[in-house]
Amino acid sequence: MWRQLLEDGRSAFNDHWPHSLLIPATVGLGGALLCWKLNGRNIKTLELGEGWWGPGEKPHTHGEDTRVRPFVVEASESDIEDLHRRLDGTRFFSPLEDSRFHYGFNSAHLRTLISYWRNKYDWKKQVKILNKYPHFKTTIEGLDVHFIHVKPTHLNPGQKVYPLLMVHGWPGSFYEFYHILPLLTDPGNHGLNPNIAFEVICPSIPGYGFSEAPSKTGFTAFAAARIFYKLMLRLGFNEFYLQGGDWGSRITCLLSQMKSESVKGLHLNFVMQMPGGLGWMMSLLIGRYAPWLVGLTREDVKRIYPFMEKNVFTTLRETGYLHLQATKPDTIGSALNDSPAGLAAYILEKFSTATDMSFQDLEDGGLDRKFSLDDLLTNVMIYWITGAISSSVRFYKENFTRNFNNTPDIKMAISVPTGIAAFPCEMAHAPPVWAKQKFHNIVSYTYMPRGGHFAAFEEPELLAQDIQNFVSKVEKI
Incomplete structure (x- = not known):
């Protein structure tokens, strides 16, 4: 198999790249790979730090209330x-013919959704x-954390x-x-390995759901991790152990860098x-035709x-929310906090x-193909009932305003045992050869057969099995 793969890669490379470019390309690639290897070794541990996010000044007369209190929704x-x-007063607008979800949430289908929600x-x-x-709350750094x-x-x-510890996004x-x-x-009792059972803690990020929102600016993923x-x-x-996706991935990575011993x-x-700069360009250029030369697999190429061939358009189309939330979160927050339909x-x-x-x-955005309407609306209700949408979108402003791409963790590798479940419909794919530049101890890497961004919600069986397999390798069960 490997011999055939090698021959296929060489053939494709020879068909698309002149022999005169092979030596300089290889030298350039070697230099880029060396940069990858050296990147991230300047810092060994992130400083844990300290913070106070409650209203007013941190009280000095007494210590923080460390009680863990039961909570009931x-x-x-x-x-x-x-x-x-x-909901009864929702102002609908006329849909475009055949617009489906290309203009955002289909306004015709929104009528159906609101009718279900209301009735x-x-x-x-x-x-x-x-x-x-069981739900609980406890006070940490001036915030009631759920x-x-x-x-x-x-x-x-x-x-x-x-x-x-499992962290959402x-x-x-x-x-x-x-x-x-x-x-x-x-x-x-669910068809998985009975010898690998977990005691699971799922917190709400401060400002999300039933966790109290910070009263001060500057609450980043670093503070959430701490x-x-x-x-x-x-x-x-x-x-x-830690598990996360979306913001949960960022927060758990930071925690791993702060307290790797735990x-x-x-x-x-x-x-x-x-990979950054030249390394990224070389990997993409060569990997399209000779993936074997830059450590990519056929699955990585697929x-x-x-995604990359449509990258500019896809990024513009799918990240508008991010630009808004990272710049003017309170503006959109005001609208969303007032309208359940919105x-x-x-x-x-x-x-979707x-x-x-x-x-x-x-036409319906495929929402019922992976989720039930009750599950989707319950997630929406957690934002609506708590009024948390404004504080949740502020999390983008806090993180991106503070030079997201030049924070101390960027130049620091993650050394703890790491497992990666790569779902095919995720918006971005990080192949093992790229992931290894940051994660220096990858114990398991799985190309998942189906699923997208909301893995635990979409494919709980696949994710649970992969978590079990990862822990079994770490523990050598």
């Missing part, structure tokens, strides 16, 4: 009545589902349990993990890692180039295109 009649009144969706029923797992804490239900005598929430939780905490580390210590875990392993389903359209459009880009060709 409630469904008040006044909230439901206000929601229904606003069939049962918030009280969904609150009971939310409360089936989390769910789920312990295994069926264990063999003396069986080891693995603590796992935007526009998700802790609810993204509700379908994967039983697979991780009770694997034997707060979640303190949360794990408060719960009695000095060593633990992180037994880092599992990610979203990795944004590309995933990278359809909030649903804004959030659920991402659950980020799940599968081809869903934009469908």
Whole structure:
């Protein structure tokens, strides 16, 4: 197989690249690879730091309240009545013929969604589902941090349990993990390895859902990582595993760099890692025709180039929300916090295109192909009931304003054991050869057969199995 792959690569390379360019291209590539290898070795550990995000000055008269308090999600009649009144008053606009989801959330389908939300969706029923797992709050750095804490239900005598911190992103929430939780905490009854059971902690990022929003500017992923580390210590875990996608990936990576001695392993389903400058260009140019020369596999080629060939247009089309949230979050926050229909359209459009880009060709955005409407609307309701949309989108402003591409972690490798689940419909693909420039101890890398950005929500069985396989390799079970 490898001989054939080598011959195919050489043939393709010879067909598209003159022999006179082979030596300089190879030399240039070698230099780029050397830069990759040397990059990220200047800093060994990120400073943990300290912060205070509550209102006013940090009190000095007494220590922080470290109690862990039970919390229950409630469904008040006044909230439901206000929601229904606003849904009844939705101002719809005329759809374009055959626009589907190419202009954003299809305005014709929005009528269908709002009708379901108003007349069939049962918030009280969904609150009971939310409360089936234990919820808690605790105060850290002046903020009431919300989390769910789920312990295994069926264990063999003396069986080891693995603590796992799972962190969501935007526009998700802790609810993204509700379908994967039983697979991780009770694997034997769900067709998975019964010997690898997890005790799972799923916090809400401050400013999201039921976690209190920071009162001060400057709350970045660094602060979130530090707060979640303190949360794990408060719960009695000095060593633990991490899992994340989207912002959760950034936060867990930072925690791994801050406290590598506490992180037994880092599992990610979203990795944004590309070689910089000349290395990136050489990898892309050569990899299209001779992937073997730059360490790419055929699967990498299948995933990278359809995206890269449309990269400029795709980036412009799919990242408008990011530019807005990273610059003027309170402007869009004001609109979304006032209109449940607008909030649903804004959030659920991402659950269409980020799940599968081809869903934009469908009238309904393919929303019910991977999710139920009840699940999607429950995630929206967590933003609506808590009024968290404004503070959640501010997280982009805080992170991107502060020179996102020149923060201390950029030049620092991640040395903890790492597992990567590469889902094919994710917007960006980081092949192993690129990922290794940042993650120096990749224990497992899996080309997942299906799925997109919201992995735990879309494909809980696939993700749970990959997490188990990763931990089994780290623990050598």
